[in-house]
Amino acid sequence: MTSNEDSPSFDSVQSTVRDELQPTPPIPTAAAVAISAGAWLIPGLGHILLKRWIRGLIFMACVVAMFLIGLAMNGKLYGTEFEIPLQIFALIANLGAGLPYLIAKYMGLGIGVMTSESYDYGTTFLWVGGLLNFLIVLDAFDIAKGRKP
Numbered sequence: 001m002t003s004n005e006d007s008p009s010f011d012s013v014q015s016t017v018r019d020e021l022q023p024t025p026p027i028p029t030a031a032a033v034a035i036s037a038g039a040w041l042i043p044g045l046g047h048i049l050l051k052r053w054i055r056g057l058i059f060m061a062c063v064v065a066m067f068l069i070g071l072a073m074n075g076k077l078y079g080t081e082f083e084i085p086l087q088i089f090a091l092i093a094n095l096g097a098g099l100p101y102l103i104a105k106y107m108g109l110g111i112g113v114m115t116s117e118s119y120d121y122g123t124t125f126l127w128v129g130g131l132l133n134f135l136i137v138l139d140a141f142d143i144a145k146g147r148k149p
Contacts, residue, residue: 022149023143023146023147023148023149024050024143024144024146024149025146026144026145026146026147027144027145027146029145031144032141032144032145033141035049035050035140035141035144036137036138036140036141036144039133039136039137039140039141040096040098040133040134040137041098041099042060042098042099043059043060043062043063043064043097043098043100043133043136044056044057044058044059044060044061044063044136045060046136046137046139046140046141046143046144047059047136047139047140047143048060049140050140050143050144052143059133059136062129062132063097063100063129063132063133063136064100064129066125066126066128066129066132067097067100067101067104067125067126067129067130068100069122069125070110070122070123070124070125070126070129071104071109071110071122071126072122073116073118073119073121073122073125074112074113074116074118074119074122075110075112075118075119075121075122075123075124075125075126076110076111076112076119076122076123076126077094077101077104077105077109077110077111077112077126078090078091078094079091079105090123090127092130093126093127093128093130093131094126094127094130095130096129096130096131096132096133096134097126097129097130097133098133100129101130110126
C-alpha cells in the first residue's frame, strides 16, 4: 500500500516546474560580460555560474566531446597562418572552443592529416564545437541579463 502523503501531488510538481522556468533577476552588464568571458574560455562555465548545473555540464560535455572527436579524426585546427584569406573564418570557428583550442594548439595537436579519410569530418567537428560554444556563451549572457529563463 502506498500513501498519498509520501508521493508528491501534481500541484506541487507543477509549481516546482513553473518556478524553475522563471527568468533570473538581471545582473549588471559588467558581471554578465565576465560570465560570458568565462563561458567562452571554459565551455559550460557560464551556465554553471548561473546555477544551471545540469545545462552547464551537458554543454561542457558536448563541446569538449565534439572537440576531442574532431582531434581524434585528424581534423585541422587553424592558426594565424593563412594560405587563403577565407581561412580567417575557420580560425574564428576554432577559437570558439576556448581553452580546449588554446591547449591543443600549445600541445601541437590538430595538425590535420589530409590523407586521413576522416580529415574533413574531424575539421568540421572542430568548427561546429567552437561555433556551438559561441551560441552557448550568448545563451548564458541572455540568462544573466534576465532575458531568458
